[in-house]
Amino acid sequence: MKRRTSYKLKQLGIITVIWLIIGFFIPLYDRLALFTTNAVVPVPKYTIAEAVAINMGAALIGALLGGSLLVFYVNVKFRDKSYGYTIATVILSFLVVIAIVNIVLRLFAVPSDPLRILKNCMIWGIIVAITQLFLQINNKFGQGVFWNILRGKYNTPKEESRIFMFLDLNSSTTIAETLGDKKYHAFLKDIFTDITNPILDNKGEIYQYVGDEVIVAWKHNEGIENSKCVQCFFDIKYHLQELSSKYIRLYGLAPSFKAGIHCGKVVAGEVGIIKRDITYSGDVLNTTSRIQDMCKEFNEEIIVSGDLAASLRLAGNFITQTLGSIKLKGKQKEMLLIALKSAMTE
Structure with missing residues (x-):
């Protein structure tokens, strides 16, 4: 395996792990919000285990699709473009990834809530933008330099x-x-x-x-x-x-x-x-x-x-x-x- 491919796979692995961790904590935050005194009562079928499984599954699919898109395509084909240009490309691609994730979830009969989907789109949109920013910063400093500075x-x-x-x-x-x-x-x-x-x-x-x-x-x-x-x-x-x-x-x-x-x-x-x-x-x-x-x-x-x-x-x-x-x-x-x-x- 070529060194550059190994390096990109390492980046994809890091993205996948971080996105899975985020996918784990999002339903935990939702649960805390739902059970505050000012929040509405959760639906009867709501379980934290189910919510964690759904969010982590969606995060895994999103990381494999969206992360691969960022690492193997956007930051290769558009590496001489500005951050704003790549973000515009990523947003369009992100909408496609979201659609694919929702299709997969429907295939597994996972119930969908339009408001929850909208909320998750906003959260993951920010996460994807931050991920792309860090990828470009890492490219700017060189392999491993930015991480060593951090x-x-x-x-x-x-x-x-x-x-x-x-x-x-x-x-x-x-x-x-x-x-x-x-x-x-x-x-x-x-x-x-x-x-x-x-x-x-x-x-x-x-x-x-x-x-x-x-x-x-x-x-x-x-x-x-x-x-x-x-x-x-x-x-x-x-x-x-x-x-x-x-x-x-x-x-x-x-x-x-x-x-x-x-x-x-x-x-x-x-x-x-x-x-x-x-x-x-x-x-x-x-x-x-x-x-x-x-x-x-x-x-x-x-x-x-x-x-x-x-x-x-x-x-x-x-x-x-x-x-x-x-x-x-x-x-x-x-x-x-x-x-x-x-x-x-x-």
Whole structure:
């Protein structure tokens, strides 16, 4: 199963669990409201167990249908649209889901009350809107970042082993001058959209977009597994090659990247007051940037540090070329650098 599919299924699972909990508490609230001194007496056949079963059943059906719609369609097809646009789409779809839920309930001879249906529509409409808002916020921050901020995982800085890849667009200055600012922005937006799935499938996390550069991060164990941190670069390369006709048609050129990859210890911590984010700090990031700079000097598309190469299984999958021990700009010690090519293309 691809990583992006697994991530979406996890989101759907969370939505289902939360909606089931809400479906459980709605009838409990109704019961408390019905038995207050100012409320009307409940109908004779009313039982809390039946109400809970009906509401949780409706919540389950709604989560599987509506949740799948949000995760697998709306936030994929309309991910570059505004929250208001997606909500309009969700509302129309939500009405269809409500109709399906009521049809299913009728098939099981569940009695329907127009006022109760109207009330539930209002409640679940709000729940769906909030769910969509949180999905878009999560996409804005990146996978798991928003949740980590909510639970305060990085309130206290933590040292972690990470792998970083600095991915830089080739000939970016020339391309920007050729396309102009507005069209160049659209060009970058298309590229960053198209390379997302190869990154996710290789267990990478998009840490930052810096101009025309993308910084991808891995937990150390996930990055070295099957050399995913390196395979990610070639998956991006091949995917963009498959889309080259699209880019030539729209922009008159096909994009390509160069990359530097390195690993080591970093400190991860939450920063900011008005705009909060989780950032990594440490010499690893500066070194990775310097390694990526060497791609142009050696005319190579991807260079990795000797430290990282020692942890990877490169034989058979990649062709290695040792560039030697190089003293990187701003560094006192020399570092072994290795250029890579995919064995599949040779």
